[in-house]
Amino acid sequence: MSTTDTRQQDEEMRLRGTPASRGAAVGPVVRVPAPLGEPAAGPEVPGERRETEAARIAPAAAEVGARLMALGGRPGLDPEVANVLFATSMMAEDPALLDAATAQVREHGTPPARAVYEAAARFVAQLRAAGGYMAERAGDVADVRDRLVAELLGVPAPGVPPLDGPSVLVARDLAPADTATLEPATALALVTEEGGPTSHTAILARSLGVPAVVGCPGAAGLADGTLVRVDGAAGTVETVPAGTAVGADRSAAGPTTVDGPVTTTDGHRVAVVANIAEAKDAERAAAVGAEGVGLLRTELTFLSAATEPSPPDQRAGYAATMAPLHGRPVTARTLDAGADKPVPFLAMAPEPNPALGVRGQRVFDRGAADHDGVLDRQLAALVGGAVDAGVRLKVMAPMIATAAEARRFVARARAAGAGEVGVMIEVPAAVLGARELLAEVDFVSVGTNDLTQYLFAADRQSGALAGLNDPWQPALLRLLEQLCREAAVSGTPVGVCGEAAADPDLAVVLVGLGVTSLSASPAALPAVAARIAASDLDACRRAASAALAAPDAATARASAGAAASPGLTSP
Structure with a gap:
């Protein structure tokens, strides 16, 4: 250098x-x-070349979309990032955006790159004016705009x-x-x-x-x-x-494997399991010693599919994904479609606020008639794939808000042959109605990412609202404490599979609240397991009590660290 x-x-x-x-x-x-600046507004395209220049836009958009789709399909890519890449690739070829830009070239002689920039600017303004979830999507449009402008200008894409x-x-x-x-x-x-x-x-x-x-x-x-x-x-x-x-x-390096089964120093058992989406993730989980899988994301099979994958293909795919974890428990989340995870063959209607709309299990409870059978075929494929892979399958549904929704899902899962059936806790109403909901299921798993953003009405992708989406927020911890208290009465296991489970300090607090299993990316598991194994249950409970009593997230983190010894160290 x-x-x-x-x-x-x-x-x-x-x-x-x-x-x-x-x-x-x-x-x-x-x-x-920084991203590309505004492309030049001129010179005006001559009349005889307007059709030719306008015709450059669609192929450029297809190229940008294909690159984003290819990035989303890279082996080993984080599933949530892949989801966004797939969604962004579709945005790159949005007909409304491309039609507006093409018309600008044909009718006004605007250079193609400038026409795309101006058309996208109008979309960005409309999204920001709509507020809420739609306003947060403005940045996605701007990213697509810059990539398309770069393609039309023949310069490297931003990044x-x-x-x-x-x-x-x-x-x-x-x-x-x-x-x-x-x-x-x-x-x-x-x-x-x-x-x-x-x-x-x-x-x-x-x-x-x-x-x-x-x-x-x-x-x-x-x-x-x-x-x-x-x-x-x-x-x-x-x-x-x-x-x-x-x-x-290397002075900050921690353990590299899970020395399981994991217990606190006084023998309290906590399952430390992995979040995965494909076979390579399962291989990593097995390599670090994960006790099983707490979240198998199944939507990657569907996100880029123009038609529903056949039941045999689904079964084979799930079997291949689960095979590296032969003999261990695997919890699969059924198709979590909608919002930032569009599934083309479901042909879902546009919504003004998708994050609060028909997404997750709601697609199959309240979706169009042509969705009938998709969930049932997926459940059957999961059950068959688990048999082929030799794992103990548990299934759960996303975006469950009421006991009635849980009851309907459990009935469908059992009809497909699933033995252990649970639901995701991602909506505050599910916690407030936990007494009734827990009576319907074998277990629950908390998706802290979504639960936090819905609790605080704060999009988790918004940098301006990052503080509200901190999993150390006392309001979130109090909600989890309420859920665990009800679960202790009913004897229902409570897992956490959101990113909160990847923080060793917070993992100890979660154990103190009553969480029985923690699921995170394979790379995070050794540190989480080591922290739990170095703490006794009383220390975990002291840490949890201190965090619950704190006025804000920063104080919760510091107070939890000071309250327990050994167990937590304040950063």
């Missing part, structure tokens, strides 16, 4: 953001450039620049398409000014196993080449002296 690349700022700097992915690393800053060596990436935010191609060998750590602990940047960082700090004010002040140390557990970014060794900070 050049002298510029290795220089250090004269003034020491220490920034604090939101911890997003544990671990620590030292490396030179590489800033991700992460080529990395000449191990680096710390610093950006305002990172789109899933930017992060999908990162390699831990060169992207040592990620720092963003926006985003929260459940943003796609944070989720992907944990999947890659690289440290990350998000929602970090002042990150823009870090110049290219500045040598920094990123601590993803403490949420800090600080400059270090020139000559400090570049690479992963």
Whole structure:
């Protein structure tokens, strides 16, 4: 690297953001450039060339969409990031956007790149004016716009620049398409000014196993080449002296495998299981010693399919995914379609607020008639695939709000041959109605990502609202405590499969609340298991009580750490 690349700022700097992915690393800053600016408004396209220039837009959009779809289909990609890439690829070929841009070229002679920019600007303005969930989608349109403009201009698409060596990436935010191609060998750590602990940047960082700090004010002040140390557990970014060794900070390294079965020091049993979406994830889970799977995401089979996959194909696919975990329990979530996970063959009607609309199990309870049978065929394929793979299958439905919805799902799952049936707890109403709901199911699993955003009415992808989506929020913990209290009466197991389970400090609090299983990405499991194994149940309960009594998320984290010894260390 050049002298510029290795220089250090004269003034020491220490920034604090939101911890997003544990671990620590030292490396030179590489800033991700801002998106493309406005393309030129002229010169006007001559009349005889307008049709030719207008005709360039659709193929360019198809190329952009194909690249995003290919990124989403990369083996081993985090499922939630893949979901967004698939959705964004469809947005790139949105007929309304392309028709508006094409008409602008034909009727006014606007250059194609400028026409796309102006058409997208109108869509962005409309989305922002709509507010709520729709306003948060404006950034997705802008990302597609910039990629399409770059394609039409014949310049590189915006995103992460080529990395000449191990680096710390610093950006305002990172789109899933930017992060999908990162390699831990060169992207040592990620720092963003926006985003929260459940943003796609944070989720992907944990999947890659690289440290990350998000929602970090002042990150823009870090110049290219500045040598920094990123601590993803403490949420800090600080400059270090020139000559400090570049690479992963092994002093922050933790255990690499789960020494299971996992119990507290006084023998209290806690299942430590994995979140997976495909066979490679299952292989990683088995390699680190996961006791099973707490969340098998099944929608990747469907997201890019123009027609419903056949039952034999589904069965074979599920069997291949589960096979590396032969003999262990696997909990599969049925198709979670809708909102940011569009499934083309379901032909779902547009909604003004998809996140609060027909999504998850609601697709099959309240969807169109042509959805009939899709869920039942998936359930049968899961049951058959589990038999083929030799695993103990449990199934659960997403987006359940009432006991009646749970009852209907349980009946359908049992009719398909499922033995253990539960539901996801992602809607606050499900907790408030837990007494009735728990009577219908064998177990429940809390999706803290969705539960938090619905509890606070705060889109988890919004950087401005990252603080509200912090899983240490006392209001969320109090909701979980209420659920666990009701579950203890009914004897119903309560798992957590949201990203909260990936935080070892928070995992101890969850155990203290009464959670019986914790499910996270395979890379996060060893640290979670080690923290539980180093704590006794009383310490977990003290930590939970301290967090519940706190006035805010930061105090909850600090108070929990101070309340228990051994067990928690405040960052």
